[in-house]
Amino acid sequence: MPLCLYPANSIKWGCLCLLLTCVLFLSACKQVSTKNSNHPALADSIIDKVNTLLNTGQQERSVIYLDSAYRVFPNPGIADLWKKYNQKANYYLYYDKNLVKEKLYADSMLSILKGKESQYKKEYAGAIFAKGDVLMVEKKYAEAFKCYYDGKLFAQKNLDSCSYCQITYQLGMVRYKQGNYLRAIPYFKQAFAENSHCKADAGFSNLFIYPQSHLNTIALCFEQAGVPDSAVYYYKRALAFIDRNAGRFPEKKQFAEMARAVVYGNLGGAYALMNNYTEAGKYLQESIHINNRPGYAIEDAQTAQLKLAGLYIQSSRFIAADSLLGQIEHDLLAGRGKSQSNADNRLKWKKLKWNYYDKTHEVVQAYQYVQQYDSMRDSLDEVSKGLKIADIDQGFKNIEQQYRLTLLSKNDQLKTTYLVAIIVFAVMTIIILLLVWYNLKRYRNSVNELTKLNQKISEYNTQMQKTLTALEQSQEENTRMMKMVAHDLRNPVGAMMTVATMMLDNKHGPGDDRTMLELIKTSGKNSLNLIDDLLQIHTRLEELKMEPVDMFTLLHYCVELLHFKAEAKGQQILLTADHLTISVNREKMWRVISNLIANAIKFSPSGAVVSVLMIGKEDSVLITIEDHGIGIPIEMRDKIFDMFTEAKRPGTAGEQPFGMGLAISKQIVEAHGGHIWFESKQNNGTFFYVELPLNN
Template structure:
């Protein structure tokens, strides 16, 4: 029976694979000597620059394996290479194999990350090359993030940021950008956009003499990533804004980097393609077509980002299709198919099939449409399956780990032949050190778990505080609303008292007796006190229903407001039959007072306000009609809202608070009735109240 891979057995015992790798690497380190690198750590920048340039050229014109073989061979003849020389080699190879669509490449990349950490096995080396050591943490975090081990990834990003912060604050931005990338992968696009904006601000702190990556690549990339987040959130105007910012940044800074024009053009082409996709979502085909064409022109050239050109071709085909330019859509699909025949791209092919079946469906050719739909679904299944297919990862990992460890052993043997006699003793020492490291790791993990638990408690407390603050805010808003209601409803009785007092003082005794004014003051004062008492219990539900004679009730309401109408030379025409109703007198008085006050307020001087009633078998309908300015059509749906924007000034400049009709409707509905109106602008308004008699 075939035995299981070592890494699989380790997983069954809950011991992390990476722990074993550290033990093996420590063993290799101690196997050969106390110092696996030259006694004098001297780096050779010019020589390494030349080697890396040659490797880059081979990677471009041939393939990654050819570039790797060249570097391995060159460094085999370069035993005096310093730590930074070796670091640069591993970093460059890491970039060659950082292909997330290739499982083999990813495992090889992990081996080079291990090699980077092996370089910094001593404290003195870590301090001397602190920036490079921090970057190694960034590489490890990237790998952990792709494996969706987000806790470990964040841990490495955090440690790396701590290492780089005292040295160069401007280089914090790659670590913030990685957190943004993690958030993006979790589809939290709004939060990711915020992190990318923060990374951009950090990158802008870098001095003018910094690297091309910090001065150009990262900055335009962060702006473009913010736009992509907004595109996925369907905040399309924001996406267009940030794509424009990225293009403006490129235009303003490209002249500073004359040797990087190829990369700059590719970046511009990618942004054009993404921008065209946003315009397509907006159905702005006039702007989408030229930017997509420019994206294709740029990145379809040799030694450019041809995959992106294929994506733009697929998008342009869809634009032509949606814009009913069928001939151009057909032509663009044929060009894309020709490109795919020479450069395979499953994602672009999937998009092509999607456009094809919709194209033929639009031409009413169901046979061809169904054929491409089947191809689309079949390829989509394969693409989805490949994106999750890591079933054989353990076997590949074991094989490549053995190959890489063998390579390291051979190189160590070449450099340390003089120390073979001390192998056994040093090996035992290395195993002891590895065991102590393992114990230390266990203690560290326990501490991290305690910190995580404490963090959860803090988050819980913060959540409770936030909830309490929300409740207090709602309470504050409710209190403010209640104050507005009190102020609004007290205006009528207090206004009547004030008006009666003014008329008494102005000598109106010749027209009416003092008892009339005193009776009005007494009635209004009682109404105000009842209203205050009612509002202190703060509800609009009827709680003191009693039998009320409607004609007498309406007459008392009219008497209170008659003086206000007379100040505008208005008359109130009340005609009603004697009808007994069962209502809460105080609350219904608030309704009638609100409606009459509004009629007076919005009617011109000299007009008449009409009040009529009509009784059916078990219900009574009350009509209050004015000859005022009416209610415009655009405000009719808003007048009953408690926070209505439908606030207009009266015909004599009276202020409006926008609460009366909302309160009135609540009271009428609490009486099992209904309140509505009919109105035409500048022709008056009629309000109707209907409620049960009993």
């Protein structure tokens, strides 16, 4: 979308307008919040170079340069790509006249901004207008006006007046292209007023380019409408603005010169309409002198040359007119300064050639050029035929009316929905009130029964609480008594084992007595093991005395104590562990490990290997005891950790089980904040796992 486009019939300043567009995008990048991936300085330098090539008449080279520069662009951001697509859309709209490519890049501008409209507000408004420009070329005026209307609403809601001024300017340009010059003037005046709100740091575009172009375009409207005195007034205002503000931007001196030359040319045309040929010639020649150079607005210089040639013909200076028309013809054929105004300049040139030959009474040549002129004019009129009869103001009113009708329809639907909701709510309220009344009646009838029931429940709860307390006290007393009895039994049973051992050490005793003594020793040992298990029942965390223990040393000690028991069955115990220190109760944890290893020995066949493995994890220690024994049957697996369980079996050598070792081990491990579990396959061995926290 050209944010600063001068009227094609009089300004002839297409390349310069693209430069204005680029400067606008630079200021937009300052106002729009961009991500780190955008590179505004690099993107703007590329666009400036492209416009320089356009200004010097190198249109094809400008496109090649733009593509090449972006091909090596380091990760271009959304705003960077938008500038490229906007430049391409303008090129194919005003220079190459390729509708397919223009539409492609206009759609691309909207595509990359999808979902990011609130972040790139100014770019999004420009993209909507670019889409409207495409629809205008396609002669879909109703759709184009809708795009312009949507863009206008979006800009009014999201942009400040300084940023919004070029949107207003663009709407005025639609009126100008239709030839409704006087109806276009209010738009340009409004744009100038909106631009006056720009702050001192708003940039070169907002502070210089746009205001002088607004004044210049207002003057052009008066000139085209046949009011040359008002045109001269606004042209002089534009020159005064340029003279007053050019010094603020010394680095833009060349642009200021081009802008001044453009106004000179237009002012010369206005003086010509007032028959002030002296002033007209002076300003036209000065305009040509400045802009008819590489890097300047050459196409505008051609417009001034055409106006000057017209003066020469009117004043019968035919030799000067013929020479100037020949120079213009050469430039047009060579494509020098080709822009969106090129076709209009060709049409004017043909009309001047017709006038020249008519004035010099060369009828045949005059007839040839009048035919060429009429044919080309008809062709151009056909292109803009629909545009001239389209009414953008009425289009906006129709769109606004449609929006209002849609809004009214939605309001009616909403009101209908509210009415239905109110009716449903009223019915539900009545139903609820009836249900409340019915339930209240039932409640009153039931309240006494509920009160009695609550009293009974309260009595039952009190009785149950007393019973539970008594059971807990009884369990504690039973446990205390059992531990006292077990502790008192250790001494006599231990003494019995000691006497039996001493008598067995006497090798001269009778053989029958030795057999009885062995039975007494074995029974005493089993009794001590049972007593030890009873003393470990109901281990609690508060009863544990924790201390730092090297688990490798503890495991090694357990293995060494049970080494002889394993050798008696021809078994081997393998220990694999590192030195890891954790806080445990040494005696309790020794009993857990010893119990698990003893079980592995008990239920493994002769010659088997029992493996003990310890590994350190991130926040725990995992101990694994693996045997290759008879395994645990499926029907016993849910019971082996129960106290006084019936899941008891004799060992592979007939060892006597008590059924409390695993239950006690589970209590000890859980009192340490750990976890114990197993994995087993019948007749294929068992894995017991003990996991203890590192920080206990």
